[in-house]
Amino acid sequence: MNITEAKYYSYNGEIAGIKLTLSDGTVSSVPRRVGNRHYDEILRQVNAGTLTIAAAD
Amino acid sequence: MSKARRLADLGNQVDDGAITGSNMIVNGAMTVAQRGVTNTYSASDTFVVDRFFARGTSTDQLVITVTQEDDGPAGFNKSLKVNTDTAETDLASNEQFKMEHRMEGNTISHLGWGTSNAKTVTLSFWFKSSTTGTTAVSFHNQDNNRSFVSTFTVSSANTWEYKTITVAGPTDGTWATETSIGIRIRWGSFGTEFHTTSTDQWINTQDMSVSGAIDWSDTANKYFQITGVCLNVGDSAIDFPHQSYGDELARCQRYCQRHPSLDQADGGAYSILGGAGWAGTTTAGIEPMSLPTTMRIEPTGTFSGNWRFIRTNTATAITSGPTINDNYTNVSAIYIAATVGSTALTAGEGLAITQNNDADAHLILDSEL
Numbered sequence: 254m255n256i257t258e259a260k261y262y263s264y265n266g267e268i269a270g271i272k273l274t275l276s277d278g279t280v281s282s283v284p285r286r287v288g289n290r291h292y293d294e295i296l297r298q299v300n301a302g303t304l305t306i307a308a309a310d
Numbered sequence: 311m312s313k314a315r316r317l318a319d320l321g322n323q324v325d326d327g328a329i330t331g332s333n334m335i336v337n338g339a340m341t342v343a344q345r346g347v348t349n350t351y352s353a354s355d356t357f358v359v360d361r362f363f364a365r366g367t368s369t370d371q372l373v374i375t376v377t378q379e380d381d382g383p384a385g386f387n388k389s390l391k392v393n394t395d396t397a398e399t400d401l402a403s404n405e406q407f408k409m410e411h412r413m414e415g416n417t418i419s420h421l422g423w424g425t426s427n428a429k430t431v432t433l434s435f436w437f438k439s440s441t442t443g444t445t446a447v448s449f450h451n452q453d454n455n456r457s458f459v460s461t462f463t464v465s466s467a468n469t470w471e472y473k474t475i476t477v478a479g480p481t482d483g484t485w486a487t488e489t490s491i492g493i494r495i496r497w498g499s500f501g502t503e504f505h506t507t508s509t510d511q512w513i514n515t516q517d518m519s520v521s522g523a524i525d526w527s528d529t530a531n532k533y534f535q536i537t538g539v540c541l542n543v544g545d546s547a548i549d550f551p552h553q554s555y556g557d558e559l560a561r562c563q564r565y566c567q568r569h570p571s572l573d574q575a576d577g578g579a580y581s582i583l584g585g586a587g588w589a590g591t592t593t594a595g596i597e598p599m600s601l602p603t604t605m606r607i608e609p610t611g612t613f614s615g616n617w618r619f620i621r622t623n624t625a626t627a628i629t630s631g632p633t634i635n636d637n638y639t640n641v642s643a644i645y646i647a648a649t650v651g652s653t654a655l656t657a658g659e660g661l662a663i664t665q666n667n668d669a670d671a672h673l674i675l676d677s678e679l
Contacts, residue, residue, distance in 0.1 A: 254355075262633055264590075264594065264596070264633075264635050264637075264647045265590055265591070265594065267637060269633065269634075269635040269636055269637055269647060270633060270634060270635065270636040273610070279612060280612070281610050281611060281612040281676075282610065282611040282612075282613075282633040282634040282636075283610050284608040284609070284610065284634065284636035284639055285636055286607060286608040286636070288489060288490065288607040289607050289608060289609070289610060289677065290610075290678055290679065291610045291676070292610075
């Protein structure tokens with residue numbers, strides 16, 4: 254999975270998920286749930302030191 | 311009617327395929343394609359037909375296109391085609407060109423794999439290839455440390471051929487029995503790192519093919535097609551148990567849902583998404599949406615196109631989002647959140663999200679394995 258960016262987003266001041274951008278431009282809302290394949294891949298890359306989840310605006 | 315007569319009728323019904331067994335493969339007839347009928351491999355697993363994806367792993371030049379084809383052997387109207395658009399100049403030892411079907415642990419828990427009571431299964435499918443020769447299909451557990459590789463031959467190019475593979479259930483290894491990956495089944499071309507000489511037996515590796523197997527990646531426009539994929543308990547293949555489109559769609563929706571449906575006939579460019587929502591503030595609204603099928607896990611949401619809020623007969627374009635609020639999302643319902651560019655909303659008022667003059671605007675919910 255070629256991830257360009259992972260960034261938290263919020264709703265009414267509360268973190269509500271992770272905005273995932275892939276290298277083909279696809280943008281998705283990823284829930285923070287272990288077992289979701291996108292969240293698992295984000296965690297894998299974070300743990301490998303190759304990805305940082307940016308803070309929400 | 312005599313017992314002998316009833317047994318004879320039963321035998322005829324079996325011969326005619328009117329009585330068959332249960333298929334553990336979802337969408338084996340390739341009829342459901344919620345994401346569309348064509349896609350090119352890019353940044354992630356490439357799904358077209360539901361539940362089957364294609365991928366190049368560690369490749370350099372390879373570009374593949376996956377399509378749902380209106381082509382199949384007798385009894386099948388659809389198939390999945392994987393075509394090489396741009397060839398890989400050299401399929402290196404660690405490179406893969408594959409199509410994979412992942413089965414949920416819940417689906418295979420009754421097989422007892424990894425125990426002394428492991429059941430034998432039989433895989434059957436129709437296969438068509440631009441190239442003749444030997445190739446393989448392989449079975450794996452979630453951790454990719456158990457594999458079973460079985461070869462089969464493509465005898466005639468561009469011709470549908472029926473293949474069956476019987477697999478003795480593994481009595482060791484870890485095989486998931488809940489919502490994670492129970493079994494992986496793979497077809498394709500693989501570098502030497504994934505080749506084995508130990509076919510038709512369980513081995514403690516991630517091998518997927520054999521030396522000399524067909525390489526679909528080395529030349530543009532090489533392809534393979536597949537349909538009628540069935541995995542049943544026992545040492546012989548059953549007749550493919552065709553499902554209604556609605557039943558198969560419901561099975562697929564545990565892993566992927568498109569809203570509005572690709573099959574929508576009404577709504578024009580203004581189809582509604584979800585149910586009644588409300589404005590939390592003057593700039594932000596939220597809308598709950600019940601899902602038609604319980605999904606495997608809380609899904610990833612990908613919105614495409616233009617959306618708007620409808621409220622008191624007024625339309626207000628959404629300028630940020632929609633997104634899914636995971637604090638209130640579960641496997642049977644999601645919360646959609648979005649904002650508008652001005653203080654156009656009235657806090658507390660009712661609203662709904664619809665397509666904004668965009669018939670192709672849609673949401674894909676993904677809980678694939």
